[in-house]
Amino acid sequence: MIRWVLGLWLLLCCALASAQTRAPSVIFLNPGYSDEPFWADYTRYMQDAAGDLGIDLKVLYGERDPARMLSNARQVLDGEHPDYLIFTNEQFQGPVLLRLFEASQVGLFALHSTLTDEQQALIGGSRERHRNWLGSLVPNDEEAGYLMGRELIALAKGQPAELLAFSGVKQTPSSILRLAGLQRALNEAPHVRLVQAVHGEWQEQRAYEQAMSLLPRYPGVSLVWSANDAMAFGVMRAADEQGRDLRYAALNNSARVLQAHIDGRIDVLASGHFILGACALVMLSDHARDMDFIERGGQDQVASLLHLLDRAQSQKLLARLGQADIDMDFGQFSALTQPQQQRYDCSIASLLD
Structure with missing residues (x-):
């Protein structure tokens, strides 16, 4: 009898140890193209973080197709459920995804773009009506748009100037927020006039075609604000073909835009959000280990990246980004290594040393 009890106790201990050491499983519904530099790099940093944190990560690309994104979500719902599902509110699809998984035990997490205030007014916020929606992590998009706009406007040196803006996909919160930031900067600078803001949909070719028709219409434009790097390069190509000398503000971390900034072809550059997904994995890793991120900044957080x-x-x-190995330990941001931290401090500071 004693031997049987000891045997059962050992089995239970082994089962508990196994449960405690099992890698948390995460699926990321990546909205981008699988060969799109920004989203491919975004995934690369997440995979690096997953290795540091002991997370089993799988990525499904939406290829910028709303139907494909929903198909990927249904594939997850019909398959073996992960511990966590990371989604974006691209094309405002967040409420649909929340409804799909409302009866599941999968923990949902909004990344990069979360539900808008209007959407949340209808269906509730995280940990409200949809209890398995754990929270969100988004970058400081409005602030970035503002800083880019302010720095670009400063190039006019207080003189009257005209500005042309290229925003992203119309139904994307990041695009909306960055453009709102630009408008805030313009409100502070009445001497600079926004002649038009168009939706380049993050694409170089589309921005090129738009700029080919817009630049002749606005011969006085000297400043171009672009919500990402690809659109800036599209405008730049059109301007070069038309013999226009313009000043540019852009956002991203591609080797191409970093080099253009170094060379002075891009005047203002914002970057840093490419590790946002990796930072989200830090939060979920802590959550899986009973250290809820709500205690370190709340359930919905804005990362000042x-x-x-x-x-x-x-x-x-x-x-640094050109190296095969990112050489960045994301475990340093976890509550496991910093139990006294009150807020997460995930940043690219170490990459700039």
Whole structure:
């Protein structure tokens, strides 16, 4: 009898140990193209963080197709459920995803873009009506748009100027917020006039075609604000073909835009949000280990990752991101290693040293 009890006790201990050491499983519904530099790099940093944190990560690309994104979500729902599902509110699909998984035990987490205030007024926020929606992590998009706009406007040196803006996909919160930030900067600078804001949908070719028709319409434009780097390059190509000398503000971390900033072809550059997904994995890793991130900044958090780079910082970032090994330990941001931290401090500071 004693031997039987000891045997059962050992089995229970082994089962508990196994449960405690099992890697948390996470699926990320990546909205981008699988060969899109920004989203491919975004995934690369998440995979690096997953390795540091002991997370089993799988990524499904939506290929910028709303139907494909929903198909990927249904594939997860019909398959073996992960511990966590990370989604974006791309094309405002967040409420649909929440409804799909409302009866499941999967923990849902909004990344990069969360439900808008209007959407949340209808269906509730995280941990409200949809109890398995654990929270969100988004970058400081409005602030980035503002800082880019303010720095670009400063190039006019107080003189009257005209500005043309290229925003992203109309139904994307990041696009809306960045453009709102630009408008805040314009409100502070009445001497600079926004002649038009168009939706370049993050695409170089579309921005090129738009700029080919817009630049002749606005011969006085000297400033171009772009919500990402691809659109800035599209406008730049059109301007070069038309012999226009313009000043540019852009956002991203591609080798191409970093080099353009170093060379002075991009005047203002914001970057830093490319590790946002990795930072989200830090939060979920803690949550899986009974250290709820709500105690370290709340359930819905804004990461102040986006900031303006000077040319020296662009040079450092270009060199670091060009390495095969990112050489960044994301475990350093976890509550496991910093149990006294009151807020997460995930940043690219170490990449700029």
